[in-house]
Amino acid sequence: MADTLIRGGLVVDGTGEPPEVRDVAIRDRRLVPADEVGTAPDVVDASGLVVAPGFVDLHTHYDAQLSWDPAASPSPLHGVTTVLGGNCGFTLAPAGPAHAPYLMRMMARVEGMPLDALEAGLSWDWTSFGEWVSRLDGRIGVNAGFLVGHSAVRRAVLGDGCHEPATPAQVEAMAAVVSEACADGALGFSTSTAPTHNDADGEPVPSRAATDDELVALAAAVRDHPGTTLEAILAGCLNGFTDDERDLLARLSAAAGRPLNWNVLGVSALNPAGHESQLAVADHAADRGGRVVALTLPHSMRLRLSFDSGFVLDGLPGWREVLSLPRAERLVALRDPDVRRRLAAGASSEEAGVLRGLADWARYEIVEGFTAGTRALEGRTIGDVAREQGLDDPFDALLDTVIADGLRTGLRPFRTEESEAEWQLRARVWRDPRAVVGGSDAGAHLDMMCGAIYSTALLAHGVRDFGVVTLAEAVRLLTDVPASLYGLRGRGRIADGYAADLVLFDPDTVGYGPERTRTDLPGGAWRLYAEATGIERVLVNGTPVVEGGEFTGSLTGTLLRSGRDTATVTP
Secondary structure (H helix, E strand, O other), X not given: OOOEEEEEEEEOOOOOOOOEEEEEEEEOOEEEOHHHOOOOOEEEEOOOOEEEEOEEEOOEOOOOHHHOOOOOOOHHHHOEEXXXXXXXXXXXXXXXXXXXXXXXXXXXXXXXXXXXXXXXXXXXXXXXXXXXXXXXXXOOOOEEEEOEEHHHHHHXXXXXXXXXXXXXXXXXXXXXXXXXXXXXXXOEEEEEOOOOOEOOOOOEOHHHHOOHHHHXXXXXXXXXXXXXXXXXXXXXXXXXXXXXXXXXXXXXXXXXXXXXXXXXXXXXXXXXXXXXXXXXXXXXXXXXXXXXXXXXXXXXXOXXXXXXXXXXXXXXXXXXXXXXXXXXXXXXXXXXXXXXXXXXXXXXXXXXXXXXXXXXXXXXXXXEOOOHHHHOOOOOEHHHHHHHHOOOOHHHHHHHHHHXXXXXXXXXOOOOOOOHHHHHHHHHHHOOOOEEEOOOOXXXXXXXXXXXXXXXXXXXXXXXXXXXXXXXXXXXXXXXXXXXXXXXXXXXXXXXXXXXXXXXXXXOXXXXXXXXXXXXXXXXXXXXXXXXXXXXXXXXXXXXXXXXXXXXXXXXXXXXXXXXXXXXXXX
């Protein structure tokens, strides 16, 4: 007898094989042959629904959120049953309580996690990676595994000197910390040298002080630990790799004897040669004994800005001083014509670099308002508002709008129209073995986006709206491909003996709702949140964690530990 029998669903098993209508049975948290079990006390009618493996999200930042939200909301609403955190070199461990203030401020700055929420929601009673990760064991609603992050390692070993070059002895000590973390279950090592990653004081995050030799030494520290991997973000991930960066990625993977997942690959029909050149770094690595795989989003990134958080906008020259003011003082400053002129000049200056594109104020779309007046403007551009109000300068219209809204107005810098050509191009990248779909950043950048929609976006647009991939292909991209890259044992497919991680959804209605603000974080902080449509039931290890679009409260997730829950994947 089975525990649960799911009857009559269209089973898409994650392998890419054609779907078929059949039953799926669960016993003791695992999938068993349905034709051998007879019946079950729990019978689910899946007629008209797709039954697929639970989706695997390789790139999240749920490290902090799981402490106060074991469900990892909203990801399971979108069919995700396994999340991997500790990316980009940003983790809570192994640094102990003495380093908590610095690391929380850093995480707030680079990953958009409200500082109030971090301070209210984290106990910080650990001194090692093993102590931290063990606190989650048996207390989570999703399967979750974590890399150990370079910046936290540097802070733990070098303390206040974490922004300085390390001595050979310090590098050796850091490598020992990485090795200890992997022995305690870390899935591998992550790092960042991206120039956009600065701490709360505007200084480069600690990992950016590392030499190439330090990076290689820490990558090599995972080699002796089974089931480990690497993740990295370099300057060239966004701007185009230099020859030195190509060599570095190859060296890191070869030193570890593991694949390296880099993020994030943008795909645009306006510049197809750009992503082709980026993908070629994989060929360079392969020739040198490594394997590097690009992380790519299935949909265009829909960033949202706010004068409340100020994130991204505070990177414009002269803006940080104003946006870091207390709210009341900030409101006064933004009303001042002289301040407005200085801000506008800074945004359009050569010094703004790649952020100069943010200065096209007329194109900003109002996506969420918080007073009757601004709610009436949702879906309108600032250019429209300026013309209707008889204002010559759209920047004045923008600031007048956000001031009237107490700074909370949700703004999208420009509208993006999704074309079939864009989706066709993305689909070609998804099929490329040098890329993997993911990049949700779920749990981070909470003031800018809700990346958890990536899975339902792929199914809604890639499969149903534009038909650039089949249903079987899409499910494989969301399940078996990422699971295989990270060597997840018994996950990513519907197969006998595999974990009963399943999602049941309606292919005609699956999708995502609008991003809206929720004030549900510790300390009364807010975040952007998007619900799903068409996701009827999500099971983690055989137990429903989502039913009818609502969380059940079940905490049946597995804390994924390297070696035990992951197999070694080599280049």
